[in-house]
Amino acid sequence: xxxxxxxxxxxxxxxxxxxxxxxxxxxxxxxxxxxxxxxxxxxxxxxxxxxxxxxxxxxxxxxxxxxxxxxxxxxxxxxxxxxxxxxxxxxxxxxxxxxxxxxxxxxxxxxxxxxxxxxxxxxxxxxxxxxxxxxxxxxxxxxxxxxxxxxxxxxxxxxxxxxxxxxxxxxxxxxxxxxxxxxxxxxxxxxxxxxxxxxxxxxxxxxxxxxxxxxxxxxxxxxxxxxxxxxxxxxxxxxx
Amino acid sequence: xxxxxxxxxxxxxxxxxxxxxxxxxxxxxxxxxxxxxxxxxxxxxxxxxxxxxxxxxxxxxxxxxxxxxxxxxxxxxxxxxxxxxxxxxxxxxxxxxxxxxxxxxxxxxxxxxxxxxxxxxxxxxxxxxxxxxxxxxxxxxxxxxxxxxxxxxxxxxxxxxxxxxxxxxxxxxxxxxxxxxxxxxxxxxxxxxxxxxxxxxxxxxxxxxxxxxxxxxxxxxxxxxxxxxxxxxxxxxxxx
Numbered sequence: 494x495x496x497x498x499x500x501x502x503x504x505x506x507x508x509x510x511x512x513x514x515x516x517x518x519x520x521x522x523x524x525x526x527x528x529x530x531x532x533x534x535x536x537x538x539x540x541x542x543x544x545x546x547x548x549x550x551x552x553x554x555x556x557x558x559x560x561x562x563x564x565x566x567x568x569x570x571x572x573x574x575x576x577x578x579x580x581x582x583x584x585x586x587x588x589x590x591x592x593x594x595x596x597x598x599x600x601x602x603x604x605x606x607x608x609x610x611x612x613x614x615x616x617x618x619x620x621x622x623x624x625x626x627x628x629x630x631x632x633x634x635x636x637x638x639x640x641x642x643x644x645x646x647x648x649x650x651x652x653x654x655x656x657x658x659x660x661x662x663x664x665x666x667x668x669x670x671x672x673x674x675x676x677x678x679x680x681x682x683x684x685x686x687x688x689x690x691x692x693x694x695x696x697x698x699x700x701x702x703x704x705x706x707x708x709x710x711x712x713x714x715x716x717x718x719x720x721x722x723x724x725x726x727x728x729x730x731x732x733x
Numbered sequence: 734x735x736x737x738x739x740x741x742x743x744x745x746x747x748x749x750x751x752x753x754x755x756x757x758x759x760x761x762x763x764x765x766x767x768x769x770x771x772x773x774x775x776x777x778x779x780x781x782x783x784x785x786x787x788x789x790x791x792x793x794x795x796x797x798x799x800x801x802x803x804x805x806x807x808x809x810x811x812x813x814x815x816x817x818x819x820x821x822x823x824x825x826x827x828x829x830x831x832x833x834x835x836x837x838x839x840x841x842x843x844x845x846x847x848x849x850x851x852x853x854x855x856x857x858x859x860x861x862x863x864x865x866x867x868x869x870x871x872x873x874x875x876x877x878x879x880x881x882x883x884x885x886x887x888x889x890x891x892x893x894x895x896x897x898x899x900x901x902x903x904x905x906x907x908x909x910x911x912x913x914x915x916x917x918x919x920x921x922x923x924x925x926x927x928x929x930x931x932x933x934x935x936x937x938x939x940x941x942x943x944x945x946x947x948x949x950x951x952x953x954x955x956x957x958x959x960x961x962x963x964x965x966x967x968x969x970x971x972x973x
Binding site (some may be wrong): 558587594595596631650708712719720721722723724725 | 759827831835836871946948952956959960961962963964
């Protein structure tokens with residue numbers, strides 16, 4: 494298929510074949526001005542919930558209108574969740590962007606004894622924008638869910654049985670092969686910049702998290718998160 | 734050993750046991766004000782070239798003076814080089830910091846057809862500061878070398894024979910086990926945000942780079958670099 498745009502369009506209200514949609518101002522600008530697409534050209538879009546649609550550009554005069562030609566749903570084969578303690582300063586924006594790019598499915602900020610997510614509410618809107626931008630740029634069709642910060646114990650208690658669990662830990666073992674129940678998430682747990690305290694670490698181990706060493710040195714919180722995500726992303730999707 | 738400081742001190746001119754050193758203003762501030770270390774306490778320092786030294790704090794009055802008690806040299810077991818095309822905008826600062834944290838040995842910006850490192854000279858000083866900060870924070874003793882930007886073909890021609898070589902490539906194979914000649918660097922090559930052009934990609938393949946897929950989607954330049962570095966960092970140092 495001739496692909497007129499380098500990035501996917503993000504259309505959260507994407508409907509079935511035959512329907513027409515008027516793009517909002519930002520998407521219209523991207524199509525008509527940035528990419529200079531022309532009527533008749535084909536574009537791809539996602540709803541961020543697994544649908545990848547082929548669109549035909551109906552008009553670029555005035556507003557930009559597209560018609561949905563085909564939609565296929567791509568199942569989430571290898572979900573990845575990240576539970577993450579608070580990094581220092583302004584590093585969370587970058588973290589959100591990178592995790593979304595690396596295909597993390599769910600980003601769960603966790604409050605711990607040595608680190609609380611104080612500004613998560615203020616950053617929410619920006620994080621959602623970054624996650625959507627990363628989705629479009631990486632041409633993924635599953636938008637990263639950004640959850641409200643929650644205490645670590647509650648996050649641990651809420652995990653599905655049987656999912657793979659790893660704890661980023663400078664004293665852990667080298668990363669083993671990625672294994673998890675088919676379709677279940679692998680979960681990486683990363684402490685805040687001050688580290689988990691003893692009780693929290695025990696709770697994580699009790700909850701089945703295996704300490705793994707992502708590098709041969711200490712990593713900052715957001716880097717450990719990135720490293721875990723990168724390791725997970727590098728696994729062969731056919732052998733989860 | 735009681736360790737008074739969370740971060741290593743960086744003393745590029747570190748000398749042998751018995752020598753005394755007056756810390757510069759920044760390190761003195763860190764020791765005396767941030768960490769409130771006291772005379773008689775022991776600290777660790779590196780010269781960034783593989784030496785890890787134990788120091789005794791002689792005085793914190795006026796200036797801060799330390800005495801070197803012992804120095805041991807840690808060989809560079811598993812060097813990692815990154816050849817990297819230019820990312821977009823201001824992303825390089827973060828990239829430099831993260832690569833240094835992940836233990837990359839040598840950062841070689843490469844100029845390619847679709848991306849040139851235009852502001853590398855302006856950023857040089859800042860990058861060196863970030864690399865040192867990452868060294869101290871991660872308690873590493875080998876400072877990442879930051880090279881001047883060079884054309885891709887020259888960078889390829891200058892690689893040592895026998896080193897492991899991988900090309901970050903969205904169409905590549907899933908990452909295999911990390912293998913490289915003992916003591917030789919693994920080299921990750923990452924194109925700029927616009928991607929390598931056909932000839933550059935051919936040149937890389939000719940030079941022995943194996944295309945690998947670091948994630949199941951396109952990654953931004955700096956993220957691919959991070960992912961490669963994270964994958965490399967996760968390898969077992971005992972089986973290079």
